[in-house]
Amino acid sequence: MRHYDAVIFDLDGTLLDTSEGIFRSVEYVIDTLKLPRLQEEVMRTFIGPPIQKSFARIYGMDKAEAGNAAELFRNRYKENDLLLAKPYDGIFEAIRDLNEAGARTAVATYKRQDYAEKILKHFGFDKVCDIMCGSDFDGVLTKKDIIENAINGLGISDRSRIVMVGDSDNDAVGAEEINVAFIGVTYGFGFGSSEDVNVYSNIGTADRPSQIVRIVL
Numbered sequence: 001m002r003h004y005d006a007v008i009f010d011l012d013g014t015l016l017d018t019s020e021g022i023f024r025s026v027e028y029v030i031d032t033l034k035l036p037r038l039q040e041e042v043m044r045t046f047i048g049p050p051i052q053k054s055f056a057r058i059y060g061m062d063k064a065e066a067g068n069a070a071e072l073f074r075n076r077y078k079e080n081d082l083l084l085a086k087p088y089d090g091i092f093e094a095i096r097d098l099n100e101a102g103a104r105t106a107v108a109t110y111k112r113q114d115y116a117e118k119i120l121k122h123f124g125f126d127k128v129c130d131i132m133c134g135s136d137f138d139g140v141l142t143k144k145d146i147i148e149n150a151i152n153g154l155g156i157s158d159r160s161r162i163v164m165v166g167d168s169d170n171d172a173v174g175a176e177e178i179n180v181a182f183i184g185v186t187y188g189f190g191f192g193s194s195e196d197v198n199v200y201s202n203i204g205t206a207d208r209p210s211q212i213v214r215i216v217l
Contacts, residue, residue: 002101002217004181005158008150010166011109011116012048013188015091015125021084022047025077029069035059047189048168050110050139070139074112082115083122088187094209095128101217106131106150110143110170130154143174151178163203165212167191172200183215 012018026046030037038058046054052070055061061069095105107129109116116134120126131153135141141149147164156162164175167188175182184197185206191197194205204215 002103004103004163004216005161006104006154006156007098007216008106008108008147008164010171011107011111013167013190014165014185016085016087018085019047021081024081025073028076029072032072044189048110049170052139078115082119085119087123088209090209094213097213098216099128104154105129106154108133108146108150110135112137143170144177147174147178163216176201183212
């Protein structure tokens with residue numbers, strides 16, 4: 001008997017290693033605006049959160065400046081760098097195992113909806129996931145909102161039967177705010193260890209995709 005009826009996955013750092021494309025587009029913005037260069041550990045913090053908020057946080061930009069930087073990023077990313085990504089080893093097998101056990105699967109990501117659909121379809125995740133939910137164009141939706149959209153799309157009312165899987169505090173907080181269980185993965189870009197995950201309410205930590213299946217089932 002499976003423990004959960006639905007599994008909602010984050011995208012960046014959970015399904016896909018999207019670092020190459022994101023780094024290239026961030027570097028394009030840095031070069032275009034002649035901004036100070038960033039260390040790799042700081043660059044990694046661009047992966048996952050809304051891009052406008054990341055520029056504002058890292059460079060101390062006001063709303064207009066961060067909006068301009070985000071627009072430069074999006075134009076570059078969607079045309080040149082979006083598909084510079086790779087699925088994590090074992091993630092497709094993990095999702096198929098969940099599907100075969102009767103669990104429904106969805107994606108809830110801060111990536112804009114059109115970007116999310118394009119990259120997920122490119123790598124074939126649309127064949128194994130029931131619902132793909134991304135952010136709005138202006139980045140207003142919170143992670144809680146996006147997870148809520150995925151839950152509504154799945155049509156499962158009992159939230160005790162739903163688990164969110166992600167690699168960052170945004171995923172953990174969103175799951176807690178919406179009252180669903182959480183599994184933290186440490187193979188992505190946010191959490192580096194089980195200690196990081198255990199800062200938040202969770203039902204387990206996975207250092208590879210196959211461990212997600214063991215926890216869920």
